[in-house]
Amino acid sequence: MAYTYANQTQNRLPAILGVAGVHAGIGALLIYGLASGEFEKIVQPPLEGGQIELPPPPPPPEPVDQPQVETPPSARDVVAPKPPLDVSTNPPRVDTSGIILPPAPPQPLPLPSVTPTLAPPPPPSPAPSFDPMPARPANNAGSWVTQSDYRSSWISRDYAGTVGFRLNVGASGRVEGCSVTQSSGVAALDEATCQLVTRRARFDPAKNGQGRAVAGSYNGAVRWQLPD
Incomplete structure (x- = not known):
């Protein structure tokens, strides 16, 4: 040990x-x-490349026969597709010359109807409820022209005669116009007659069948006679 x-x-x-x-x-x-402040540098050796031989790949597996499965026939009808259209690269020539069409037949014009058309009858006029009345003097017609209207110059010239006149009477009863229907032969007497009657005459206006006042007319005469 x-x-x-x-x-x-x-x-x-x-x-x-x-x-x-x-x-x-x-x-x-x-x-x-530490004293010198430097260390020895480590030098790495350079890398050198090279080829590495790899083993060859394994051979592919041999194909295995698959069993064939029979497909039952389909109940649908087999429709064959239509053959493709034969599009020719050379289209047929088309004549583009002007074609003159025949003129169209004239259309018949509608004929006027021969059946006479009757205008509807005018509506019946309402039955008058009043008797139409003409314009009537509302004051004394003898006061329209008096003997005092005879001027002295007319007397010295022997102006005399009968003047017929026609008055237009408005719906208000006033005289709106005067016209001489019979001349005395003296223009001064004719003019004086219309002026005096227009200023002095008053009327009850005319009335229509409904009793409303309407415009009317009045015919009269004045006899100019030299005073005694």
């Missing part, structure tokens, strides 16, 4: 000394590197 132990001690001593030497070297390198 003592021999074996001594032998182990002698074998461990060089190992311990080697480890101590390695640590001492590393420490010296660290100290030298």
